Amino acid sequence: MSLFTAENLSVSFGGIRAVDGVSFDVDNGEVFTIIGPNGAGKTTIFNLVSRIYNPTGGRLMFDGADITAVAPHKIAALGIARTFQNIELFEHATLLQNLLLARHAHKRSGFFSELLFLPSVRRMEIEHRAAVEHVIDFLDLQQYRDSLIVNLPYGVRKVTELARALCTNPKLLLLDEPSSGLNVEETEDMAFWIQDIKTVLGITVLMVEHDMTLVSAVSDRVLALNYGKPLAIGTPRQVQNHPDVARAYLGG
Amino acid sequence: MCQFTTGPHSALTALNSCSYCRRTRRHQIARHKGWKLVTFLQLTLNGLAVGCIYGLVALGFVLIYKATELVNFAQGDLLMLGAFVAYMAVVWWKLDYWVAFLISGVLVAAFGALLDAVVLRRVIGQPQFAVVMLTIGLGSIFRTFASVTWGSEIYTLPTPFGGVTTIGGVTLSHQYLSIVAGTFLLCGVLYLFFTYTRIGIAMQATSQNQLAAYYMGIPVKLIFSLIWAISAGVAAAAGILLSPVTLIDTNMGFAVALKAFAAAVLGGFGSIPGALVGGIIIGLIELYAGAALSEGLKNTAPYIVMLVVLAIRPQGLFGTLARKKV
Amino acid sequence: MRFLFKTSYEQDIRLFRDRTDAFWYGLLALLVLALPFAIDEYYVGETSWVFIYALCGLSLMVLVGYTGLVSLGHAAFLGIGAYAHAYFLQLGLPWVISMVLAVAITTAAGFVVGLPALRMTGIYLAIATLAFAVIIQEVFSRWESVTHGFAGMPVGKPIIFGISFDDDRSFYYLCLFFLLIALWLTRNLLRAPTGRAWIAIRDSEIAAQSMGVYLAIYKSFSFAYSAGLMGLAGALFAHKIAYLAPDIFTILLSIQFLLLVIVGGLGSLHGAVFGAIFVALLPPLIAILRDSIPDSLASFAAATGIPPIGSLGAAIGAFLAKPGVEAGIFGLILVLVILLEPLGIYGRWLKIKLFFSTFPMYKKATFKRQKSYMRSERLR
Numbered sequence: 035m036s037l038f039t040a041e042n043l044s045v046s047f048g049g050i051r052a053v054d055g056v057s058f059d060v061d062n063g064e065v066f067t068i069i070g071p072n073g074a075g076k077t078t079i080f081n082l083v084s085r086i087y088n089p090t091g092g093r094l095m096f097d098g099a100d101i102t103a104v105a106p107h108k109i110a111a112l113g114i115a116r117t118f119q120n121i122e123l124f125e126h127a128t129l130l131q132n133l134l135l136a137r138h139a140h141k142r143s144g145f146f147s148e149l150l151f152l153p154s155v156r157r158m159e160i161e162h163r164a165a166v167e168h169v170i171d172f173l174d175l176q177q178y179r180d181s182l183i184v185n186l187p188y189g190v191r192k193v194t195e196l197a198r199a200l201c202t203n204p205k206l207l208l209l210d211e212p213s214s215g216l217n218v219e220e221t222e223d224m225a226f227w228i229q230d231i232k233t234v235l236g237i238t239v240l241m242v243e244h245d246m247t248l249v250s251a252v253s254d255r256v257l258a259l260n261y262g263k264p265l266a267i268g269t270p271r272q273v274q275n276h277p278d279v280a281r282a283y284l285g286g
Numbered sequence: 287m288c289q290f291t292t293g294p295h296s297a298l299t300a301l302n303s304c305s306y307c308r309r310t311r312r313h314q315i316a317r318h319k320g321w322k323l324v325t326f327l328q329l330t331l332n333g334l335a336v337g338c339i340y341g342l343v344a345l346g347f348v349l350i351y352k353a354t355e356l357v358n359f360a361q362g363d364l365l366m367l368g369a370f371v372a373y374m375a376v377v378w379w380k381l382d383y384w385v386a387f388l389i390s391g392v393l394v395a396a397f398g399a400l401l402d403a404v405v406l407r408r409v410i411g412q413p414q415f416a417v418v419m420l421t422i423g424l425g426s427i428f429r430t431f432a433s434v435t436w437g438s439e440i441y442t443l444p445t446p447f448g449g450v451t452t453i454g455g456v457t458l459s460h461q462y463l464s465i466v467a468g469t470f471l472l473c474g475v476l477y478l479f480f481t482y483t484r485i486g487i488a489m490q491a492t493s494q495n496q497l498a499a500y501y502m503g504i505p506v507k508l509i510f511s512l513i514w515a516i517s518a519g520v521a522a523a524a525g526i527l528l529s530p531v532t533l534i535d536t537n538m539g540f541a542v543a544l545k546a547f548a549a550a551v552l553g554g555f556g557s558i559p560g561a562l563v564g565g566i567i568i569g570l571i572e573l574y575a576g577a578a579l580s581e582g583l584k585n586t587a588p589y590i591v592m593l594v595v596l597a598i599r600p601q602g603l604f605g606t607l608a609r610k611k612v
Numbered sequence: 613m614r615f616l617f618k619t620s621y622e623q624d625i626r627l628f629r630d631r632t633d634a635f636w637y638g639l640l641a642l643l644v645l646a647l648p649f650a651i652d653e654y655y656v657g658e659t660s661w662v663f664i665y666a667l668c669g670l671s672l673m674v675l676v677g678y679t680g681l682v683s684l685g686h687a688a689f690l691g692i693g694a695y696a697h698a699y700f701l702q703l704g705l706p707w708v709i710s711m712v713l714a715v716a717i718t719t720a721a722g723f724v725v726g727l728p729a730l731r732m733t734g735i736y737l738a739i740a741t742l743a744f745a746v747i748i749q750e751v752f753s754r755w756e757s758v759t760h761g762f763a764g765m766p767v768g769k770p771i772i773f774g775i776s777f778d779d780d781r782s783f784y785y786l787c788l789f790f791l792l793i794a795l796w797l798t799r800n801l802l803r804a805p806t807g808r809a810w811i812a813i814r815d816s817e818i819a820a821q822s823m824g825v826y827l828a829i830y831k832s833f834s835f836a837y838s839a840g841l842m843g844l845a846g847a848l849f850a851h852k853i854a855y856l857a858p859d860i861f862t863i864l865l866s867i868q869f870l871l872l873v874i875v876g877g878l879g880s881l882h883g884a885v886f887g888a889i890f891v892a893l894l895p896p897l898i899a900i901l902r903d904s905i906p907d908s909l910a911s912f913a914a915a916t917g918i919p920p921i922g923s924l925g926a927a928i929g930a931f932l933a934k935p936g937v938e939a940g941i942f943g944l945i946l947v948l949v950i951l952l953e954p955l956g957i958y959g960r961w962l963k964i965k966l967f968f969s970t971f972p973m974y975k976k977a978t979f980k981r982q983k984s985y986m987r988s989e990r991l992r
Contacts, residue, residue: 084822110824122819126879127811130624134805135812139824141805145833148804149797155804156625163621202823357735408951414734415682416950419874422867423946430940438935536936544742544863551739582754589743593728596740600731 037062037097037238038083038206044091045082052078054262055092060206065232065239067249069273070259071282076242077119078262080208083240084116085109097205110139115204117195119211119242123183129194130179133169136201137162169200172235173227189220196227200235207231209241213248221248228252246274258282327456329573335462335531337569338469342524343546344553344561345473346517351555353493353513356406356417360425361521362543367428368394368522369534370436373443383446387526391519398518399511406514407507425540432536443529461530468527472520473562489513545572548592554605563603568592625803627796644788648781656780662892663787664848669872669884670794671841676870677879678807679834680814681729682738685745686869689839691752691861693718693846695759698767698856707772715843722839726832745863752858765856777851787848794841795881801837802881810834864939871942875949877958886957894945895938902932955979 039059045052053075060066068076081087083094085106094102096112104112115136124132140162143155170176173193178186183194192215199207212228213221225248231237232252243249249256249270256273258265266276273279346361368390375386405424409417447460480486492499492509499506525539532538549568553560568588575587583590595602616623616630628634648656668690675681696717700710725744729737752759759765769778770786777783801807809830812820817827850856868891876887909925931937953960959979967974 086818086821105826106821107824107826110822116822118819122816122822124812124815124819126815127808131808131811135808135820135825136823138805138809138812141824143805145806148806149800151800151804159625159804160621163624198823351735405947405951412950412954415676416874416878416954418682418735418738419870420947420950423871423943423950426939426943427947430936430943433936433940434931434934544746547739548743551736555735582750586747586750589746593740593743593747596732596736597728600733600736602736 035062036060038240039095040079040083040092041095042092043079043082043089043094045078045087045089052262053082053089056257056259056262056264057092058257058264058267060238060240061254063232063236063238064254065228065241065252067241067243067253067256067270068259069243069246069249069256070265073261074259075262076259077210080116080210080242083109083114083208110136110202110204113203113205114208115199115202115206116208117199117210117212119214121188121191121195123191123194123198125183128180128182129175129186129197130163130166132183132194132198133166133201134162136198137165139202165203166201169197172200172230173197188215189217192216192220192224196224200231200237204237206238206240209239209243211242211244213243213245221245224248225251250274324456325577329577330570331456331458331466332462333570333573334566335465335569336572337549337566338465338562339524339528339542339565340546340549340568341562341565342469342472342520342527343542344550344565345476345558346521346524347546347550348553348555348558348561349513349517349520351550352558353489354406354410354510355414357414357421357555358517359418359421359543360428361517361546362539362541363425363428363432364394364398364518364521364539365525365528365542366432366534366536366539367397367525368518369443369525369529369538370432370441371522372526372529373441373534374436376444377441383444387523390526391522394522395515395519398521399515401518402511402514403507407510429536429540438536441534443526443534445530447530465527465531468523469562472523476516476520485509485512545588548588552592552595552602554602556606557602557604560602560604627799648784653780656784658892658896660780660784660787660852662888663784663791664845664852665869665872665892666791666885666888667787667794667841667845667848668869669876669888670791670798670881671838671845672869672873673876673878673881673884674798674801674810674841675834675838677873677883678802678814679810679831681831681834682734683741683838683866684738684870685741685743685748685863685866686838686842687861687863687865688745688748689718689722689842690846690849690865691748691858692721692839693843694767694850694853694856694861695752695765695846696843697847698765698850699758701767702765707770711844711847714847715840718843718846719836719840722842723832723836725839726835729835730828730831742863745861745866749858749861752861759856759858762858767850767854767856770851783851787852790844790848794844798841798881806830806833868942871946875946875956877956877961880958882961883956883958886961890957891942894942898932898938898941902929905929905932 036059039057041057043056044054056075056079058066068079070076078087082089085101085104089102092102093100096114099112101109101112124135127135141158143158147155170179173196175190175193175197178190178194183191186194192212196209196212199209209228212224216224228239228241229252232239241249241253253270255268256270257267258273258276258279260278260282265278265282266273268276343361343365346364347358350356350358350361371393372386372390375381375389376383381389401424405420406417409420445461445464447464449460451458451460451463480490488499488504489509489512491502492504492506493513496506499509524542528538528542532542545568546565549564550561551564552567553562553564568591571588571591572584576584579587618624623629628637647659668686671689672683672686675683675686693714697710697714700713701707705713725741728740732740753761755761756763769776770783771777772786775782777786802810809820809825812823812825813827813830813834821827853860872887872891873883874887875890876885877883906925906929909928910922913919913922913925949956955962963979966978
C-alpha cells in the first residue's frame with residue numbers, strides 16, 4: 035500500500051532542471067532511500083515535498099490526497115515531517131522548546147485563551163510535554179533538555195533535528211542526510227534509531243543518504259538519481275550493482 | 287535666512303528640506319494654475335538635483351551594504367560632518383572652496399576608514415539589528431560632536447556657484463547644476479574605479495564572497511576599510527554640494543538620510559545603479575508632489591510611493607529576492 | 613548554588629521557577645508598592661515614567677526581541693494610542709471605554725502595518741516601518757479636527773469611575789497596575805504555543821513553517837499585540853505629558869525605544885524593565901551631575917590644593933549644559949553596550965548571578981556565542 039507517490043516530478047530554476055521527471059512511490063512502513071552525487075536534486079525533492087518549492091510539473095500524492103498545491107505550513111498537520119541537511123534548529127531556544135514547537139501542528143488553543151492562560155491551555159501544555167518526553171526517552175536526550183541549542187555539539191544537534199521531526203507525530207518522516215558529520219559510533223546509533231522508528235514507531239521513512247553502509251543496513255528500497263533524472267530503483271543490492279549507477283556515482 | 291524664498295519660483299526651489307522654512311513653517315506656496323512645459327522642466331531639473339543628493343547618500347548605503355551586509359544609519363551624519371569640515375576650512379581657516387572640498391573629502395574618508403577599523407570590525411558576526419543600532423548610536427554621537435565643536439546654529443557655506451542661467455524661460459540655478467554635475471562626475475569616477483582598477487575589482491570580489499576573496503589573497507579587512515572610506519567620502523561630497531541649498535546645521539543629515547533610505551530601498555538594496563535611480567525618482571516625486579499636491583502629501587509622497595513599490599515588489603526595482611537555501 | 617529538581621511539568625509552566633524566586637519577586641513587588649510613601653513626590657513622578665517606558669519596551673521586546681521583526685517607527689503607535697485616547701476623552705466618553713477603544717484602534721493599526729510586513733524581510737521591513745512612522749506623524753499634524761494639529765491637545769488627569777487620579781501617587785499606582793497586567797499577559801503568551809511560534813519565526817522561518825507555524829498569522833499577531841501594548845502606553849503617556857503635539861512622536865523617539873530594549877537586554881521581559889529604568893532615569897541623572905559636578909570638584913580642588921581639578925569640573929559642567937549632549941550620551945552608551953555587553957543589562961545581571969552562584973568556578977566563556985560570518989547564515 036503506497037503511502038506517498040511522486041508522479042513525474044519536475045522543477046526548474048531558471049534554465050536548470052534540478053529535478054526532471056522523477057517518479058517513485060513509498061510503501062507504508064518501509065524505509066526508502068534516495069542516493070545520488072551532489073547536485074543530483076535529492077534535497078530539492080525534499081523541498082518539493084515540504085512545499086518550500088513549487089514543482090513545475092508532476093504530482094505529489096500523500097495518503098490518497100493530492101498535496102501538490104498545499105501550503106507549506108499545512109504539511110506538518112497532514113503527517114509529513116522533515117529534518118534539514120544543514121540543521122535548521124531554533125538556535126536561541128532550549129532543546130525542550132524546539133521539541134515543543136514541533137507539537138504546534140497539533141495545537142488546539144486560540145490566542146485569547148493563551149493570553150489569559152486558561153486551565154485548558156495549561157492542560158494542553160502538560161499533554162504536549164508528556165508527548166515530547168516519550169521522544170526524549172527514545173533518543174536519550176534527557177541531559178540536554180534545558181540547554182540552549184547554541185551550546186550543544188554538532189552530534190547532539192543532529193539528533194535533536196530527528197527528535198523534533200518525530201515530535202510532530204508524523205506518518206512519513208523525511209531524513210535529509212542523517213549521518214552527515216557524524217562519526218562511526220554516532221552513525222551506528224542513527225542506524226539503530228532508524229530501524230526502531232520503522233519497527234517500533236511504525237513510521238515510514240524517506241531518506242537521502244551518502245553513506246552506503248547505512249543505506250544498505252536500513253533501507254528496504256533505493257532510488258538512484260543523477261542530474262535530476264532517475265537512474266535505477268530497487269533493493270540496495272540491485273541498485274548498487276546497476277551499471278548506470280556504478281558509472282555515475284560509485285565510479286565503477 | 288533662506289536665500290531662495292524671495293525668488294519667483296520660491297515654492298519650487300526652496301525645498302521642504304530647507305531648514306529655515308521648515309523651522310518657521312511660514313513657507314508660502316505659490317500655486318501654479320495648470321501645467322506648463324516650462325514649469326515641468328523646472329521641476330524636473332530641481333527634482334534631478336535633489337535626487338542626485340539622495341542618490342549619492344543612497345550610494346554610500348549600498349556600497350557598505352554590498353560589501354559587509356551592514357546598513358550604516360550614520361551615513362547622513364557623515365554628510366553633515368563633511369559639510370561642517372568644509373565650512374570650517376572656508377570660514378575659519380579662510381581656504382579656497384576647492385581646497386576645502388578636497389580636505390573635507392579626505393578627512394571624512396579617513397574618519398570613515400578609522401570607524402571601520404576601530405569600531406565596526408569588532409561587531410562582525412553579531413546580528414544585523416545590533417549593528418544597525420550601533421550605527422544609529424554613532425550618528426547620535428556625531429551630531430553631538432558637531433554641536434559642541436561648531437555650534438548648534440545654522441551656517442552658510444560660501445560657494446563659487448552663485449547666479450542663474452535662463453534658457454527659454456527655465457531658470458537653471460548654478461548651485462543645482464553643480465549638484466547634478468558633481469554627482470555624475472563622482473559616479474563616473476567610481477564606475478571607472480570599480481571596473482578598471484585592481485582595487486575596484488577586488489572590492490567587487492570581496493562583496494560577493496568574503497571567503498573566496500581571502501583565498502585569492504585579497505586583504506579583506508583593508509578592503510572593507512577602503513569601502514567605508516569611499517562611502518564616507520561620497521557622503522562628505524554630498525554634504526558639501528547640499529550646503530548651499532539647505533544650509534548647514536547638525537540635523538541636516540538626518541532628514542536627507544531618511545529620504546536616501548527610501549531611495550536605496552526603492553532601487554533595491556544590493557544595487558548601485560539602483561541607488562542612484564531610486565534617489566532621482568524620490569527627488570522627482572518630491573518636487574512634483576510639492577507643486578501639485580497639498581503640503582502634507584508633499585512631505586509623505588516619497589514614502590507612500592516607496593511603500594507601494596515595496597508592497598508590489600518587496601526587493602525594490604533592481605534588487606534580487608534572496609532566500610535561504612536549505 | 614541552587615539546584616532545581618523538577619518533578620512535574622507544572623514547574624516548567626508556572627510563572628515563577630521555585631519558591632525562592634517567588635519570594636524575591638514578592639519582595640520586589642512590596643518594595644515597588646511602598647515606594648511612593650518613602651520618596652519625594654518628584655521621584656514618584658519620574659518612576660511613573662519608568663513604568664510607561666517599560667510598557668513601550670515590552671511592546672518592542674515582543675516584536676523585535678521575540679519575533680525578530682525590526683520596527684523603526686514604533687513611536688507612531690504610541691501617538692495613535694495617545695491621540696485616540698485624548699480624542700475620546702474630549703468627546704466625553706468614560707475613561708475605561710476610551711482606553712479600550714484607543715487600544716483597539718492601535719491594535720488594528722498594528723495589524724494593518726503587519727500585513728505588508730509579511731512580504732518584506734529584515735532591512736526592508738525596518739525602513740517600511742520608518743516610512744509608516746513619517747506618514748503617521750504627518751497625519752497627526754494635518755488631521756486637525758481630531759488632533760488639533762500644531763496647536764496641540766491638552767489632556768486632563770484620569771477620572772476613572774468618578775475617582776480622580778490627579779496626584780503623582782495615584783497615577784503611579786495606575787501605571788504600575790497596567791504594567792503588571794501587561795507583564796502577566798505577555799508572560800502567558802510566551803509560555804504558550806504562540807510565544808514559541810514567535811521565537812521560531814525569529815530563529816528560522818523555514819523550519820517554523822515545516823513545524824506547522826502559519827507565518828502570516830503569527831507575524832500579524834505579533835505586530836497587532838505589540839501595537840496594542842503601545843496603545844496602552846500611549847493612553848497613559850497622554851495623561852502624563854498632559855499636552856499632546858505631533859512633534860513628540862518622532863523617529864528619534866522610536867530609536868530611543870529601540871535603545872531601551874537593547875540596553876536592557878534583547879529577548880527577555882526583564883530587559884524591558886531594566887532598559888526603561890535606564891532610559892527614564894538617565895536624563896535626570898545627567899541634570900544632577902551637571903549641577904553637582906562643578907561644585908563638588910571645586911571643593912575637592914580647594915581641599916587638595918590642585919586648581920586644575922576645579923576647572924575640569926567647570927568644563928564638565930559646561931559640557932553637560934550644552935544642548936544636544938543628552939542625545940550624544942545616549943548614543944555613546946548604546947555604542948558601548950553593543951561593543952562590550954551585547955546581552956544588555958539583563959545579560960550582565962545573569963552573568964553576575966552566575967558568578968556568585970558558581971564561585972569560584974565561573975567561566976567567562978559560558979556566555980560566548982558563535983558568530984555568524986557567512987552570508988547565508990544571516991538569512992533566516
